[in-house]
Amino acid sequence: MESLFIIIIAPMVSGIITKVKNNLRMRVGPGVFQPYYNLIKLFYKEEVVSDKTSWIFSIAPSIVLASVVLAALLVPIFTITPYAHHVGEFLLIIFILALGRFFLALAGLDAGSSFGGMGSSREMFISSLAEPAAILSIFAVSLNAGTTNLGAISSAHAVKFSSIAAGLSLLMVAIAETSRIPIDNQETHLELTMIHEAMVLEYSGRSLAFIELASHIKQMIFFSLIANILFPFAVLGGNIVFGIAAYILEILAISAVVGFIEVSVAKMRLFRVVDFLAFSFVISLAAIVISIMGA
């Protein structure tokens, strides 16, 4: 039920970020429902598939979508126990997302175009460097809760300083993983500056719709995790109405922050990404140290 909810509102969050960005730039911009229109349009379009590709290319979109759906089932949203809590826990989410990325990167290489290869290479580069920071920030919040069980983590009754640091680090990882400025740029249409978009350049029609939907859901998963780490208010309190309201407010706040970051900084050179992610790693390590000290 809840997982269905985040799957449904996921495209809207992307729409909201775009809206925030445009308003900050003094523009009107497309409405928040634009991502839905895009998805519907893509869904009924004819697909053009390269004749060089193999079954990897055609199977990848459904694996990507399946992996994010599974990850969405594992995230607690406004009740404490995630839907599929007996399947896995926090660490599994990272591994599950890696599964989708692995196939998408292979699909990027499948058509034999340089753009796809370049996108795959850079995507794997960024994600492999983001992984230690992600794991360490998970460790930090889990240390506070005494378990990597997400339900227990989200039901923390007090916000600890180390959780905030870990949430910050996770936000940086989320920016890298959801291909946002300063790591990547979703709006660019110059092949050489694209990372994620270059990787999926060969996709069109329904397959592209699946992949885009998966990216929206993945973004939503990261935002929900950060929301529940930074302010575990949503899952607190028995009142479901209060929980839903708090959750929506948190997501809106995070979207606004991400949108603000996107308009206020320039995209980094690819090799500066190492510094960005190293910084995120240091923050998460600091979070662990603070957490061990007991704050």
Place this chain on the structure above:
Amino acid sequence: MGNFFDIRMSFLFDPLAVFFLSVIFLVSLPSAVYSIGYLAKKYSPRKIAYAWFLLTAFIISMALVVSVASALTFLIAWEIMSLVSYFLVVFDSKEEKSVQAGVIYLVMTHVGTAFIMAGFLIMHKYANSFDFISLKQASAIMPSSVKNIVFLFLLTGFGTKAGIVPFHIWLPYAHPQAPSHISSIMSGVMIKTGIYGIIRFVIFILGVDSMWWGSLILVLAGVSCLVGVIYALMEHDIKKLLAYHSIENIGIILLGVGSSMVFLKLNMPGLAIFSLIAGLYHLINHAVFKGLLFLCAGGVYSATGTRDIERLGGLIKKMPLTAFSFLIGAMAISALPPLNGFVSEWLTLQAFFVASLTACTAGLKIFFSLCAAILALTGGLAAACFVKAFGMVFLAMPRSKSPENASEVSLSMKTGMLFLVFFTIALGLGAGFVFRLLKVVAQSVASCDIGAVKLSLNDFMFLEGQASGVNLSTPLVALILGAVMIGIYLGFGRNKIRKYNTWDCGYYKLGSRNEYTATGFSKPFRIAFNFFLMPYTRTEKLRKSFYYIRSFKYETFTTPVFKKYMYYPLIGMIFTTAKFMRRLQSGSIHMYISYIFITILVLIIFMNKF
């Protein structure tokens, strides 16, 4: 002296030995089946008979290594194993590379054996016997300082065989040079005998004496992980790439074993057993998926005649089954759920997590978190490396003539691969069952009672207890993924599809020269890790005149750090010493007789004195 030369064959079939025996046969059996088709294509009948003889001797010697019950017979079996594997490395002795690889392997493995021998002799001094049980009893009366020395000797010796950094240099030469079914056994099983040695002689017999033993192993393991995977990313020879990944995976196994040693010393038996299970689980997983990957690489090699991934491509259409098997292996080694590599890496991460939660000092807690970060980075880089390997070998268009005429491998080779594919999946989905079996092994090794600590499992979930209600169920992961994928296909299917060229920016013809290369793929990594890799380039211009360049050659290399800063100086020193010692060789027989006399005199004095 007593029973010094009493070589009786006695065996010890405790759970640890049985576990290693099953690993050996799990990989050797499909490799042997595979070799029927693999050898028939390449060698003469005489050579094939020779290969079967060596293969049998190799398997038997490995089985002996893990099952004998005395250190002396262990050494004999160990030496047979090393020699037979040397002959297998130089099997293609017509190639100069094989001979060179063989020499490096022979030297390294014997230096290792010398250290093991020294360690055994010191232990024998206290036990007066080579029997495992009496050695174990004698370790109680050994002083700490002696134990430390024995530990360092054994770690060097067994570490050389296992290929941990910095003793790894023989591995990327020797493994790729052997025929592929042998590479699969060497990488899958033989290097694990080094791990067996560490578990048997350090944990089981010697007993963990100091805190720094485990910490040292953890540090070496972490370094091995990173060095192995970074070199693998730079490598374009498919079998060498896999060999570097063996170094990485030995590191992951030792992360489990090393942390188990730390916990044993800290007197936390539950956690010690848990991390030993994680290490052993990764050991059997690595045996299976690395064996599989080497068999697939061998299939590619025998179909195309090249191991250079820059010259391959598009094989998924010509060799669908090999491609599928390689994909399964690649997913497993990249720790993707729900396959087996994921389960063991997850277990190791959980062990680190519980360690950073409960270890006694803050320093240790942070140390374990850092180990987890290293494991995470390794996993990410391994995934990148296998995207590269699979993408370059199997996807897109052929990059040279050699893969164009490739065809699928023969039936026996397919059988060998599919057998291992089955176990790669089964070890992932049957995690609960395997965990329970490994618990028996780990408990018998650590020989401690975990009593109240509950490491309970059922078929769907495991690890409740210490990590308070953490569940992982690989069958359910597979089930949900499968259900969603089938749902997508049934619910939506695919829309109208048109086949057309790859997007080529409006040019009319995209060829294989426009494809992304392995070098290009790994360039970001080369730049990010340049402090370690120290890449340099060499350009070569062939000019007709100053203004007209006829051809331009650009090559990029990385500096082999360990060889350059550790082994070359060492070899230089050995040569200098040898030159100095040459002065003794006067050529006069009188001098030589006096040398013998002096030696005997010294030995007599030594024997009387000590």
